[in-house]
Amino acid sequence: QKEVEQDPGPLSVPEGAIVSLNCTYSNSAFQYFMWYRQYSRKGPELLMYTYSSGNKEDGRFTAQVDKSSKYISLFIRDSQPSDSATYLCAMSPYNQGGKLIFGQGTELSVKP
Amino acid sequence: NAGVTQTPKFQVLKTGQSMTLQCAQDMNHEYMSWYRQDPGMGLRLIHYSVGAGITDQGEVPNGYNVSRSTTEDFPLRLLSAAPSQTSVYFCASSRWGSGDNSPLHFGNGTRLTVT
Numbered sequence: 001q002k003e004v005e006q007d008p009g010p011l012s013v014p015e016g017a018i019v020s021l022n023c024t025y026s027n028s029a030f031q032y033f034m035w036y037r038q039y040s041r042k043g044p045e046l047l048m049y050t051y052s053s054g055n056k057e058d059g060r061f062t063a064q065v066d067k068s069s070k071y072i073s074l075f076i077r078d079s080q081p082s083d084s085a086t087y088l089c090a091m092s093p094y095n096q097g098g099k100l101i102f103g104q105g106t107e108l109s110v111k112p
Numbered sequence: 113n114a115g116v117t118q119t120p121k122f123q124v125l126k127t128g129q130s131m132t133l134q135c136a137q138d139m140n141h142e143y144m145s146w147y148r149q150d151p152g153m154g155l156r157l158i159h160y161s162v163g164a165g166i167t168d169q170g171e172v173p174n175g176y177n178v179s180r181s182t183t184e185d186f187p188l189r190l191l192s193a194a195p196s197q198t199s200v201y202f203c204a205s206s207r208w209g210s211g212d213n214s215p216l217h218f219g220n221g222t223r224l225t226v227t
Binding site: 042 | 116145147152153154155156157160170202204215216218219220221
């Protein structure tokens with residue numbers, strides 16, 4: 001079993017929909033939780049970061065971490081065609097630097 | 113500001129050939145790493161380095177070598193290419209430390225096919 005599980009999709013939604021992306025994990029040592037966005041034929045770029053449990057909001061994006069359930073989520077409100085990309089969750093134990101463990105990635109398509 | 117630069121963008125190798133994937137960063141980052149990305153597997157860490165002269169293995173190191181002689185460069189060597197090494201390879205760098213004060217910056221990848 002992988003340390004981090006993410007539904008690979010693909011997920012297709014109409015423009016303006018609310019999108020929910022999720023990951024589960026098994027390693028209770030993970031403290032730092034990130035979401036990366038990857039456009040086709042590009043490298044991933046950091047979208048959201050949270051430390052330990054809680055919520056973080058940035059514009060149309062909200063990241064949630066529930067450490068008791070070992071479950072993290074990314075919500076996208078008012079989704080746009082430009083949000084079409086692969087979204088990867090990533091996590092790291094405390095003090096492990098950039099040594100991230102990634103989920104498989106979810107491919108999202110937002111249709112106009 | 114170039115960020116993380118990977119060369120070549122595409123490469124086709126025959127089984128048994130060797131080659132070096134180049135990675136350079138101009139952000140003076142201490143930490144550099146190599147990942148491979150395969151369908152359904154996400155990104156898996158191959159090797160990483162926390163500074164010049166220091167390297168360590170990640171999750172899938174077999175068949176790959178690295179060295180870090182300068183802060184800027186972190187080449188990945190395939191010793192004897194195998195079809196199982198067909199993948200997209202990403203180099204990434206960051207300041208050394210956890211959290212959003214040191215996010216990973218990725219290059220745009222090298223797409224390698226081994227026949």
